[in-house]
Amino acid sequence: MRKDVIEAYKKYGIDVYEALRKLKNVTISLHCWQLDDVGGFENAGDLTGGIQSTGNYPYKARNFAELTKDLDESLKYIPGKKKINLHASYQVNDICDRKDISPTQFEPWVEYAKARNLGLDFNPTIFSSSMLKDGLSLSSPDKYVRDYWIEHCINSIKVSEYFATELNQKSLCNIWIPDGLKEVPSDRQGPRARLKDSLDKIISYKYDKRKVDISVESKVFGIGVESYTVGSHEFYMNYAQKNGLLCLLDTGHFHPTENVADKISSLLLFNKKLALHVSRPVRWDSDHVLKLNDDLQEVCDELVKCDALNKTYIGLDYFDGSINRVAALVIGARNIEKALLKALLTPWKKLKEAQDSYDHTLTLALQEEVKTLPWQEVWKEYCKRQGVYQDDEWYELVKKYEKEEMAKRG
Ligand code: RNT
């Protein structure tokens, strides 16, 4: 690396090599569902549950072979440690009713992950299903609907255990439900009480805590459930805390002016671990491809400042069907890697000292100076060391792949 770059950081007390060492040990869980607009392999029909992927970019992956090919292509351009985040709807072998899933359905994924030294995370798929009654699942007034999804969740946890056993690393099993109401509810607490009871039944399954962490993901609203969601932030924050689960913050699931990064430090004072779905909200939609913007930066800054990189499951969650889907996955993943690098190259010790000695002038001056330090040079070095393509190289290669591989799909 260039000497002047190392020196520039040294002036601020930053060891560039240490930042690189730390970054390469951060694991990012790549969501398989960006590659096919949350379609899955079950022919489940339209995407429902208050989420939507818009856009008609061609060449969407249609099956396991195509999706993993696209994933392999994406991996060439994403540095750092990776896991793949799966949904139950991406079952491959002996495709079955969702409530009956077992390790069998996911064997090809384990083979895939083993061959590439990747971990696997998992999510029960509680949307795009005829078993949602009036859009409700674990909070439904109907016991048979709740029971169906309880069973699906328990079997999902078992799939996570299987992943952890086979791949020798922990697996996160994340529960998100779409339950909510379009108009102001007559009863807010009833559905939440039922959700609480359903979750209690799910975690009464004695899962192996050395292998699996379970997280619960809140959302402030969805399409068609604008007035009320059962699984609100307060609901899950309390539920997770009380029951030793992880509270998962999806950065797209809060009111637009809420600062999600601000929540991290508090959660970590009361919980050993945290889980994230890093996404980008735009007005009413929560799932745009990550940009290297201030919101993303602040989330990564908090993870570094709180020394939480090894306490946090970092997953990505966006789905854009209007652009090349491999490129979408790559752009977002490279952006979070860049944001993490910038966070690791920031003199937090100096900045904290300035704050604690009431020197707000120095704080502001430093915060702004840091922005023009030559982090791009360190990024180049990181890509080189990781054996992945540089910023000015990957796009042409993805276009070549599109032309030579994806276009065969018609
Ligand atoms: C939906 C949630 C959820 C999904 C994925 C597909 O708003 O963010 O995490 O995006 O599980």
Ligand code: ZN
């Ligand atoms: Zn999410």
